[in-house]
Each structure stands twice: as structure tokens, then as C-alpha cells.
Amino acid sequence: MLARAADNLYWIARYMERAENMARMLDVSWRMSLLPMGDDPQRLQWEPALIVAGCDERFAARGGAINARNVIEFLALDPANPSSIHSCLRSARENARAMRTQLTTEVWETLNATWLEAHRYDWERLNQVGFRAYFDWVKERSHLFRGVSFGTMQRDTPFRFVRLGGFIERADSTARLLDVKYHVLLPTPQDIGGAVDYYQWSALLRSLSGFQAYRRIYRDVLTPRRVAEMLILRPDMPRSLVATFGETTETLVALREQFGRDYECTRLALAMYSKLRYGRIQDIFAFGLHEYLTAFVDSNVELGHSIARDFMLPG
């Protein structure tokens, strides 16, 4: 398979996953914004969304107040913001169009139809449809893409690069979402462990589809340590860091076998995976959760570069 095709397929999956995770992130921000807050609640509630999405500087350059409308418009609908849901869905479809031959008809049609619907959204339509309904729609289209590729693509090279892109992106966004809580301030220090704190953690869990699982696993109150443990170290949680790295390494090892070569990216991924696989939550908290997540995001970005060097930019 062409290196350019591998690159395209990998990015189709990354863009779809990114659109989904942007929707999840906006969803949690929206839920949190409905909780009672202190002074200038708009800014307090919506600035974290920009920081976590890595879009705060770009937003500042664009100008405008930090409030629900401006942030949601910027992160969901703005064609000029390359990370917006709109741009991700467009990029996924553009990459797919350039690589029609590598995709099944069903996968292509899913991506094409998603874009055709997505580009009809403006602020007015978003309000008519409702934020939550829109976020759900984005998530559903991403689920559909994942299911259709799983259900129709031959299990060979193209499928492996689609999986790889999806899991690298998901690891990035789980780490970022988990870090939201670091940036969302509580009204007063006395609120730690209080009602607002509880609701913020539960909104976060819900946005990562982890609320029900938490109840089943711990049968107890929400604590930050357990939420973090679940989303970093539990291999049975499909969005946890260790689970996504399990999939990533499995795929990279399969590619290593297939091409019969050693790759730097495989080594990096296996090293990161063993740290997650054998890590302990108390050590992570001793190091500092925010610091841990920041370092993880950086390593994951480095892994992405390494994958590109090994497979997508040869010779």
C-alpha cells in the first residue's frame, strides 16, 4: 500500500475520532456550565474547553469574549479553525475522497453523508436542533464510521492504519478530557468534595461514557482517584489510556510482522504501554495528575510523529 494511502487512512480515523471527542468535550463543558458558579461564570466555564482542545491561542488571535456562544461556535462550526468539528469532518471526507480505492463503498458513503449533513450546520440551526442533540449526532456518526469500517473492511493494511489513527487520537483526547478538571476551578476551596465538585466529576465521567461503569465497578461515591484510575489504568474501559495503548501496540506489532522490519514507533509504543500496564494510581497522584497527563499527551504526540516517519514519509 502507498505511504500516502496509509497517511490518508490514518488521518481519516484521527479526524473522525477528533470530531467525536470535540463533541464529548463540548458536551461536558455544557453540562458543567449549567452548574452554579461564582463571578464571571462564562469565562470560568468556557476557558477550560479552549485550553483542553489546544485552541486557546487561536481563539485569542481571533478575538471575542469567552462565552458559550463564541466558544461553541469556534470549536464546533468554524471552518477557519482546523480543529473544529466542521473542519474535522471535512478533512476526514477529503482524505477519503483522495483514497477512494482503499475504502469500501460503505465507508466512503458514511464519510460523505456525514460531511454533507455537517456543512449545513450554522449557529441558528445548532440552536434549533439543540446542543446536546448535535453533540449526540456527531458521536453517532463517529460510531457509525467505526462500525462500518470494522464491519466492511478487509483485515489487511488499510484497516490497520484506520485503527491506528483512531486509537492514537483517542488516547490524546482521553488524557486531555481528564485534565479538564484541573482547569475548571471550583468557586471556593471549601467546595472541594462538595456538590459542585461531584457534579463536575460526574459530567466528566459521562462525557467519557464511564458513569455507569464506575457505578458497577466501585459501587461507591465518586472520587477523583478512582475516576482517574478507571480512565488511565483499567484495561476493560474502551476509552482508557491503557486500553487504547493495548490496541495501538497490537496494531503496530502486526505491521512489524507484516513488513518484517523493526520500527522506532513500535518500540516507543511498547515502552508507553508497559508503563500503563504496570502503573499504579498512587504513583500517578504522587507525581501529580495534571503533570502526568501533560507528559502523556507530549509522549503521544511524539509517537504520532514517529509513526509518520516510519510509515508515511519513507525515502
Add this chain to the structure above:
Amino acid sequence: MPIFDEMYGTDGAVRPAYAGLADWLAAMPDGALERKRREADILFRRIGITFAVYGEGGDTERVIPFDLVPRVLAATEWATLAAGLEQRVKALNAFLRDVYGGQEILRAGRVPADLVLRNPQYQPMMSGVVPPGGVYTTIAGIDIVRVDAERFYVLEDNARTPSGVSYMLEDREAMMRLFPDLFARHRVAPVGHYPDELLQTLRSLAPEAAREDPTVVLLTPGAYNSAYFEHVFLAEQMGVELVEGQDLVVRDDHVWMREAGGARRVDVIYRRIDDAFLDPLAFRADSTLGVAGLFEVYRAGRVTLANAIGTGVADDKAVYPFVPEMVRFYLGEEPILANVPTWSCRLPGELAYVLDHLGELVVKEVHGSGGYGMLIGPSATREELAAFAERVKADPGNYIAQPTLSLSTVPTLVEAGIAPRHVDLRPFVLAGGDKIRLVPGGLTRVALRDGSLVVNSSQGGGTKDTWVLED
């Protein structure tokens, strides 16, 4: 001269090859064809789904209209055509080998030397370059028109990167789905093996060192090219990689394809990019579509390009009048297929005739294509004729003229029902290192407007399935 209809001749009696089709059409209940046409539209959107890829709304991309009534050729008619096509393509390849080699035909004075050597399509860099098998135009599309029961003319040769074969294949696919009963009643020669024939042809031209198991790729300018659908289609059907210039790299005197698992050597490139864009080092420096250094590898015989570089000099309209001479000169045979009589305006005597008879003639620009830059005398106004005469006088060498042929017609489904419409035919001839391959038939293009002779899709033309009946 009466117009020859391929179903009804000139006397209204159904010709034998069309007997089955005529009965079938006559037995068709009212409105049934209309219903089938709607079905065909849906079918084309589905099986030819990639047609709509370009359009944002799915419908905006123009699908070339497909006509439901097939065009039928009898086995004997095709046998003559096939022999003529093979002969003509052999002569065109011999001509190209010669003009980039010893130039015997020029020295013998059978083709004017300046017409070739000063032709913008002539590539001096190709001097002394002999591609594998001595084949230059591997895939040739020869446009044929018919004027009566016996006479077929070659209207134009396409020796560079002829397109349209995907329509031939999709039209047949659609017809077999829509009217399986018709195929049960006729012995129609199949065309679906074209991609296999093309692949075999390309493999037969691989450099000697790679002849055992050559890697073939299809090189496209990319998704924004108007024929991209066909590039995707043919690559898929042949099971070869569809590559862009950025996917290929020249290293260690070979061409390599950048793959996810490393670099793979490429032996044969079926390129759908014009000469000028192939290699920025050898041709247009501003081209980003090609591969730097490709020409050097090509000249050294380490990669095959199909078609070869510089084939445009053989299908140029100024050279066209001399193709029958090429047949005689290289093959020592009389041409089986005749040219349309042609006046070259660069010759003063012929220019005078053309200017005197402008109202009866079709005048074409030598380097024009696609039906643009063309005057159809009988349907032009007096002002248009006068204006065109000035253009011809200003640059006579740029024009040729031909009589207005009364092209044959085939019954076609139009708004008002079934009516005769003018057609042409583009068979695709594959010249390999071992032999010449042809699938029976070709692409029939039909001028859908009443009385129109222009079949180009850019000018309101459609396509028909083309049947060659087996004995």
C-alpha cells in the same frame, strides 16, 4: 445524399443485424422504455457512484447521458474494422519509431519533414529512444464514423492518453442488468475483459530485466482531473496501484513507489498525465504532477511509459492526412480504413478551395480537440463564415477542412420517443510487445440534439452500448 440509419438503412427496411432489436422495440409496451430509463439513472448513480464524488450535493456532477438503445455491428462489419484498426495502429507505431529514429519517411518525401520536425508535439528528446517492443502508442483510441452500409472513415487518431473506455464497460454492465432478456436473444461479444487485456499489454512491455513479474501502476494527475473516475475504475479493475507523482521517486537509476512498508520498484507506468507534466527536470519545470528524474530512467530503458513520450506527433490533425501513406510506406499494404478527405490549408491551392467552399465544409484547428475551435459550415451564419475566413487566412497552417459528412444515425430514446441521432465510434486498440489486442466494439458516442453532428460529451453528447454480434 440520404442519411444512412444503421437500423433502417436508407430505404426503411430493417437491416439484418438489427432484426432482433427491432422486434424487441416494437413489442415494448408504451412507457416501458421510459421506466427503464429511470431505472438506468438509479443504476448509474449506484454502480457508478464515483461519478458523483466531485459534487457536493451528489447531483451536481454531470453524468454523461446513457442511451438505452444499443448500437449493433454485424460480425463481418467488425472483422473489417478490426483488421483496419490493427493495421492503422501498426503504421502509427512504425511512424513514431521512424521519426524518432532514422526518419526514412521524411527523407523519402512521403510526409513533409517540417510538418513533423517543427510540430509542437514532436519531442526531440526522444531521438534514438526505442521503448520496449518498439511500441509508442500502447493504448490508441481511433475515432470512426460511418456514412453508408459499406464505408467507415477514420475521423481522428488519439495516440496520447485517450479516455472513455470506462463508459464502454459501464454501459455494457448497465445494459446487462437492465435487459438480461436482450442478451439471451443475441450473441453479443463480451467486452468486460478489457482491463485484463490492458494489464497483459502493459506487462508485455516491461523492461527486459523485469519481464518475469513486473510492477504496473496507473499514474493520475489526481482527484481533480475530469477523468479521475476512469483512473480509479481502471486501477481497481486491473488490481494495480493508482499513484500520483508524489508517490513515485527516482533513486539508484530506477523508479520507486513509496509504500507504507518501504519502497517498491516500478516497472511499467500507465500514465494519464500529458508529456509536459511528466518530469519537471525534462519538461515543464513548474509541474508538480510528475516525477523528477523520470525521463532519465525512461531513456535508459529501466521503466516503461504507456503511452510513450512524444506520441502526439502521430495524432496531430496536420499529420492525419498522411496516415494512409504511412500504411503504404511501412507495411506495403493498402489502407483498409480510409481517411475522411481532407484539405490542408497550409497548401495554397487547397486553402483557396477551402475559402471558396467554406459554407459546405467542417474546418478544424490543427491542435484543437473536444469539438472546440471548429466551424461547421452548413450551420454557420454568414457573419460567422466571414469571421472564420479571416482567422484561417491569418494562420492557414493552423487549419484543415473536411467535407460535411452525413454521419450514420442509430435510433435513440429522446423526449419525443425513439428518433434517429448521429453517432461515432471509438474503439480502443492495445498494442503490446507480443501482439495487438482489441475488445469487440468500443465507445459509441451519440449527438443527442436533433440534427447535431457533434458527439463530444462537452457539447451535449451521450453514449450507447455497442454490440458486435457473433456469427
